Amino acid sequence: MTAYDALMSHDRQTRALGQISGRLSWDQETMMPSGAVDQRAEEQGAMEAVLHARRTDPQVGGWLDAAEPETDVAAASIREIRRGFERASKVPAELATALARLTSKSQGIWAEARRANDVAAFLPVLEEVVALKREEAQAVAGNSVNSPYDALIEDYEVGITGAELQTMFDGMRPGLVALRERALAGQAGPAISGSFACDVQMSLANEVAERFGYDKTRGRLDLAVHPFSSGSGDDVRITTRICEDDPFNCLYSTIHETGHACYEQRIDPAYRLTPLGHGVSMGVHESQSRIYENQLGRGRAFCGWLFGAMTDRFGDIGVADADAFYAAVNRVHRGYIRTEADEVQYNLHIMLRFDLERALVGGDLTVKDLEAAWNDRFEADFGYAVDKPSNGLLQDVHWSVGLFGYFPTYSLGNVYAGCLYKALTSQVSGLDAALAQGDPSPATTWLQTNLQTHGGLRLPKDTITHACGEEPTSAPLMAYLEEKFTALYPD
Amino acid sequence: MTAYDALMSHDRQTRALGQISGRLSWDQETMMPSGAVDQRAEEQGAMEAVLHARRTDPQVGGWLDAAEPETDVAAASIREIRRGFERASKVPAELATALARLTSKSQGIWAEARRANDVAAFLPVLEEVVALKREEAQAVAGNSVNSPYDALIEDYEVGITGAELQTMFDGMRPGLVALRERALAGQAGPAISGSFACDVQMSLANEVAERFGYDKTRGRLDLAVHPFSSGSGDDVRITTRICEDDPFNCLYSTIHETGHACYEQRIDPAYRLTPLGHGVSMGVHESQSRIYENQLGRGRAFCGWLFGAMTDRFGDIGVADADAFYAAVNRVHRGYIRTEADEVQYNLHIMLRFDLERALVGGDLTVKDLEAAWNDRFEADFGYAVDKPSNGLLQDVHWSVGLFGYFPTYSLGNVYAGCLYKALTSQVSGLDAALAQGDPSPATTWLQTNLQTHGGLRLPKDTITHACGEEPTSAPLMAYLEEKFTALYPD
16 A cells, blocks of 8 residues: 555545534534433533544654655545644644633523623633634744734635735725725615414525525525534534524525535535535635525526525515515625625624734734724724624634634635635526526526536635636625615615 | 543543434434435444544553542442443454445345345345344453344343343243234224324323423424434433324324433433433333333323323314223224334244344344244234235344344343333322323433432433333233233223
């Protein structure tokens, strides 16, 4: 057996075990009885110990040194395994254990502080988390030219730095603020209203997921508190949630997760359980979920079909026609919560978090000053003040569990979605005609062929460049948003 | 850290991983999308490799040699770990791998042969399975006084030999045959009939499970093709199945699995994820499922409550009163299939399989002669001839997957249930009065205190002796069956 074969065989088994760990997390969010939580924590801990030992196994280092790739696929596979191995090996085991222990504790403290609207109860443990994440980031960055924050970004998005993101986001912000001001000063049409039975919402969500290409023979749709997609290859499961008075919550969460799931389901089967057999980065993953959800799902054409599908099922939904329905789907509204934000304001939420977390990790902002910084920035970008901590600093789980460097991938995904939509519309004709019939397949087939099937073959940015035929920039997203929301909110 | 502490810590992590593997099997039978089957096989294979490496880790042998137990619990834990370690270490890795590969293939061949009623299509692979199992049995038995078949029994039931089982079963057989003849010659009352909506069946099954003590905060009830119980400690899940024209299928499968699940749920929490934290053997496990299902669930007292519960929910069910309902629940009927057999004929099914598989492993019967031997014995014991292979030799999955030595534990469980029921009724008053109100808790509390809570502390037979105050024999079961079915089928 060659070193490459030995490396791939070991890696394949590790990835199979990683899939199991992900399936356990799915189970915990969907099926697990409440009383099993402590036992499950111990089971997952045992699994993590096995995975960590395999990922840092010195044999992997030896195989990596000796492996000689003969194909592009082999070279890409070695590249991915090497990065994972070096990343895992750079962090001392004690630090990894301390972080795992701290963040499992701090998540509970955060949840309780959010419930009680009590920032002071959260800050001490957040301070500990930031300190350990800085330590981790420094261990990973080592003597490289990248900053510690860049090292954290790399866990989610390889090949982009904090400085590059800063430049991109700073360029977008004025336009987004202007769009937000225009929309909030303008006349919004009515929201939808009516009676939306849970089982009918769920049945429509299932239909819509399948229309967007979700293969139910290799996945399933369940309910969970937070929608997510889980797994790769032939077992990719998604969840959604249901609000009885807001069917868009269930529907657009489902379309979003369908985007993630289709990316996983449509990767070349030859890559299954290899380093190339899953979405290449969080940013590229989010580009899929966002283009499904926004450019396709919230576009005028598909809204025409959806208006009919909803009135068929729910009767009167409080809007007169498909145009009014489209306006209701895309209403820009005041709000504090990132996950409920519209396409315009969403990226402002991300930029706020990006700047603050980059300053925290870089040592330019202390946890003590974080709330004031959040509130000042929110008022500047959104035009109104945060009313309570659960609508401000305490709203997201991410920092409590040590996810620093993750937030920017959301907006990067939107930027990538903008690029992909521009390429898609320029290359595929009849897109809107099909969408108006409830058929996104011309779009999703293009995405499959040009992006999804390639999995992790290319680096994230190269994946987008390959699909679009040009390097990604924020211009297409900004142009799309300006055109869409200027039309929705005319002077 | 002492050798004992190191041993227990390693073992605990292995057991946590074992729980995960069991949870995956549950998922496969209940939730997994059909297209995920190949990927799941690879995931489970990776998990099995991890578990096998841990179970045969030479460090375990060192710790076992050095460990000094200071308590009964420690001594019992070491005893259990030692047996598992020695068992796993005796079988050469290549043989274990060959068996795993063969039985995963042979199960498919069996399923197809059963569907086609084609014995000849199954026998060649069965011959291979028997050969490998004999090899495995010889490796495990080694130079011990036990026969190879005894070594296989030990995988499911420690402390009993094929010869002992033979003596016990041969003693029971004439009485069972006589009871079967009496019942089939007698007058059976009507079966129930009516309309049994699936959701109502499932809701009643949930209620009955909880009445029998199943803790739904640490478990859940789902549908599966074959009912089973899965997991230990705080996450013990059960499944049932629904036939729209036979509600007893769902109900009594649920009560049966509830017996298994309550055994697991009610073990002393201090034993969780230790060698004592699960049911001690298949026979003792089956004693719990059987006493819940038969002595309690099919007894006259509980049938009185159940008749009311069913007529409340389903209206007319085709029987006039609780006595007629009780007779319908306990109807003895001609049939070929073990899993559908009544309390009288069930054990005859087991004894047939036990004698044949013991002869196969012992070399006294060839696979070539197996079908004739099955059919001759069936006609002798049941009084009518097998009509087709899917009702005969091909009906059970067990042999196709290498489960030899497993069948006798079903009847042993019935024997143990008989002993427990005798002790229970002699020690607890008011049992039937409570059961007549749909309340099995006086019985299940006694089982919890005297048996379930102790988990694997004592060897299987000692577990029963401890609970009953005397050594188990088949006499109580035979007396119970004779009394019950003589009354149901009077001269």
